[in-house]
Amino acid sequence: MARPPRPILNRELIARTALALIDRHGAEGASMRRVAQKLNVNPTSLYNHVADRAAMIEDVRALVSARIDSAPLRESTWEEGLLEWARSYRLAFARHPRAIPLLMTTRASTPVLLAEYEDFAVAAEAAGWPTDDVLPLLTAFESFILGSVLDMSGPTVVFDPTGQEEQFPRFTAAYATLEDHDAADPIATRAFERGLAMLVSSARPPKVHSSRRSPSQKAR
Numbered sequence: 001m002a003r004p005p006r007p008i009l010n011r012e013l014i015a016r017t018a019l020a021l022i023d024r025h026g027a028e029g030a031s032m033r034r035v036a037q038k039l040n041v042n043p044t045s046l047y048n049h050v051a052d053r054a055a056m057i058e059d060v061r062a063l064v065s066a067r068i069d070s071a072p073l074r075e076s077t078w079e080e081g082l083l084e085w086a087r088s089y090r091l092a093f094a095r096h097p098r099a100i101p102l103l104m105t106t107r108a109s110t111p112v113l114l115a116e117y118e119d120f121a122v123a124a125e126a127a128g129w130p131t132d133d134v135l136p137l138l139t140a141f142e143s144f145i146l147g148s149v150l151d152m153s154g155p156t157v158v159f160d161p162t163g164q165e166e167q168f169p170r171f172t173a174a175y176a177t178l179e180d181h182d183a184a185d186p187i188a189t190r191a192f193e194r195g196l197a198m199l200v201s202s203a204r205p206p207k208v209h210s211s212r213r214s215p216s217q218k219a220r
Contacts, residue, residue, distance in 0.1 A: 009041065011049050015059035019096060022060065027102040030057055054106065061103050062110040067092035070116035078127040082141070082200050085120070089145045090192060097153035100146050128205045137203075144195055152188035 017038050021029030028034075032053055036043040050056045072084035093100060108114075121134045129137060157178060165172040178187065 009039065009045060009049055011059055012063075013039070014046055014049055014056060015063050018056055019060045019063055019099065022099050022102060023096055024098075026098045030060070030102055032056070057102065057106055058108075058110045060099065061106075061108060062112040064092055064096050064099060064103070065110065065113040065116065067095070068113075068116055070119040073119040073123040078123060079200050079203060081123055082203055083196065085116075086141060086145055086196050086200075089142075090149055093146060093149045094152060097149050100150060104146065127203070130205070133205070141199060144199060148188065148192040148195070151191065152186065156186055156188075 014035060018030055018035050021034055021038060023029075025034075030053065032043050032046055035056070036046055046056075050059065067088070068085070069088040070085055072081040075081070076084065117138065120138055121131075124134050124137055125131065157175075159175070161168050161172045161175055181187070181190075
């Protein structure tokens, strides 16, 4: 039998298979055994392409993160860049919400994502943030974005004051306004845009930071 022109297995195929299993089963889908079973190969065959499960998870992270667009952080104003970057980040993970708990609890080292983090760091320092504030600032945005994805992947509304209207009248009134909104514009999306606007409006460093410039800023 002639040898096939290309290997049956490769890293991208393994990662895409793992991601599909994660979408279906959550973190439990990210096992070498399950991926091998799905591909109808022996688990040892996977190790010819990925070193271990951690490496496979990083390949999954790369697939998801590749859809995040950090170009606006390089090309637009600080505030506009944050808005566009955050929206693309949310959309990228909205396709794979069940991957979030797994990817948030494993070390991120894939160059695809680190390149986007580099764009964020450069933009943040250019806006006046000192280097030691870059990671807290990035984490604040990521926590909000990924929390929003989890929110939009759950029930449209998770709270319900029905039967307790007299006890909680103002919250009941707020809850009642949901009937006036278009179902195509879910509360999760409106909450994301409102929260993002609040984050971006405070994304300039306080004036007290002006004396704590990063080394690269001091050199300018």
